[in-house]
Amino acid sequence: MADPLPHKLRSDARDNRERILDAARGLFAAEGLDVPMRKVARRAGVGPATLYRRFPTKRDLVVAAFAEQMRACYVVAEEALADPDPWRGFCRVVEEVCEMHAHGRGFTDAFMTAFPDAMDFAGDRERALRSIAELARRAKDAGLLRRDFVLDDLVLVLMANRGVHAASAAGRVAASRRFAALAIEAFRASPDHAPLPPATRLAPAPPRA
Incomplete structure (x- = not known):
């Protein structure tokens, strides 16, 4: 029987990425590109390490x-x-x-x-x-x-x-x-x-x- 864990990890990673992008678009729309990366992470409900792993730079x-x-x-x-x-x-x-x-x-x-x-x-x-x-x-x-x-x-x-x-x-x-x-x-x-x-x-x- 295949181990479902790798699939779940991939799914969680995709969900994190979409949450980050949704949060970024919302904050950028309201405030422009000067929004700090940590604020995007907080809005997305992820840690800064997760954000920077997906998007190393602004x-x-x-x-x-x-x-x-x-x-x-x-x-x-x-x-x-x-x-x-x-x-x-x-x-x-x-x-x-x-x-x-x-x-x-x-x-x-x-x-x-x-x-x-x-x-x-x-x-x-x-x-x-x-x-x-x-x-x-x-x-x-x-x-x-x-x-x-x-x-x-x-x-x-x-x-x-x-x-x-x-x-x-x-x-x-x-x-x-x-x-x-x-x-x-x-x-x-x-x-x-x-x-x-x-x-x-x-x-x-x-x-x-």
Whole structure:
């Protein structure tokens, strides 16, 4: 008869990992990436040793917690790029990415942070940005997106969107949708637009320990 203990250990390890990731996502969403690792362990109901055995660094924990959202962001950009109407696709990116980021500060912080050695995570981010840049080029060529738009303008929108606060998660998402609509109107090509000030290059922040 097979010994059930190894299977139980594997099951417990999986449960611990999911509890840690659920706790991390909740805390990161509420407080950003500055949450101490020990606080994540307490929320998950595991000891610090268990947390560090699964995720030796904050970077490891952040990448695991938000890998799915990063992939979803990339899919949004790719689907928008496939839209034959580049302006509609561009608007979809602004709306959906702002809404994704409105669900928690943690994902915005993770998106804005440089993880050069987390190739899948960083790769999805860079591929999403390249797709959005190509979409913006097409929208400009169609005369629908203002000519002085640069990709860092979308990053500015996400940074500002991070500061949206409301009494509830639903209220935060509703406010984010309104903010996205205002941003889209600012991005729309118009002969009445005054030129923008010079763009500033926004470098990703270094990972938090």
